[in-house]
Amino acid sequence: MRTAVTTALAQVDREKIYQWINELSSPETRENALLELSKKRESVPDLAPMLWHSCGTIAALLQVLMDVEVCKSVK
Secondary structure (H helix, E strand, O other): OHHHHHHHHHHHHHHHHHHHHHHOOOHHHHHHHHHHHHHHOOOOOOHHHHHHOOOOHHHHHHHHHHHHHHHHHHO
16 A cells, blocks of 8 residues: 555656656746756656756756856856
């Protein structure tokens, strides 16, 4: 019984992970998605491959980095 509950919780958590990865592609939801994914980075061992293999995620993360660099150079 304990394994079934743990598996169900892991599946819900995995669905949230995929939702946050999808939210990275939208500028309106990107900040919250980054926050939530950063909280899970230690507990989800395959988060890096999930991000790498998802469509458009690396481009979205590069955009965030470029935005930060622009803000730093303006100051």
